[in-house]
Amino acid sequence: TNSVTGEVTVEGIQVVSASFEVDMTTITSDEPKRDAQFASRIMDTLNFPTSTFVLDTPIALADGVGTQATTHTARGTLTLRGTSKPVDVTVVSTLRNGQVVVAGEIEIVFAEWGIPNPSIPGISTEDRGILEFNLVLER
Numbered sequence: 644t645n646s647v648t649g650e651v652t653v654e655g656i657q658v659v660s661a662s663f664e665v666d667m668t669t670i671t672s673d674e675p676k677r678d679a680q681f682a683s684r685i686m687d688t689l690n691f692p693t694s695t696f697v698l699d700t701p702i703a704l705a706d707g708v709g710t711q712a713t714t715h716t717a718r719g720t721l722t723l724r725g726t727s728k729p730v731d732v733t734v735v736s737t738l739r740n741g742q743v744v745v746a747g748e749i750e751i752v753f754a755e756w757g758i759p760n761p762s763i764p765g766i767s768t769e770d771r772g773i774l775e776f777n778l779v780l781e782r
Contacts, residue, residue: 644669649696651780656705661698661717663778668692685761686724695722699729712737717747723774726756743780748773 649663668688671678682688700718712735721730734747752771753760762768 644671647776647778649778653704656703658698658702658704660701661696661719663696665694666692667694680761680763685759691723691725694724696720696730696732710738721749723751723756724758728756741781745778745780746776748775750774 644665646666646669647663649661651661652659667686668682670681670686672681696717696719698717698719702715702717704715705713714733714735717732717734719730719732720727721732730749732747732749734745736743736745738744750771751758751774754770760768760770761772
């Protein structure tokens, strides 16, 4: 989805705060039946329409951001389906066309977040999934 809002505050060479909100009602795939399961039984977007990440610990940056990818750990609080938990996320950032592009992923064990296993009769899934994100930051 492109329905992500947020802000990042940089002071000197530190990210001192960051927060992002995702409109979960806008997440779609190439399969309408999967989307219906995701929105209702799995993520219950009627009751939990947004998910959030809030940075809890500042991130020290190298002097300046260059075109070379840099890797950092973002420690924060992730909220999914109404459950908030502390997480460490490895993020890779790159400067591209005057924008900072940040990518990362985190493994989500469904039961730890109160998310029902997405398996349905005839289709089995793992008890976990990968939450991937790509953010484009600009002033």
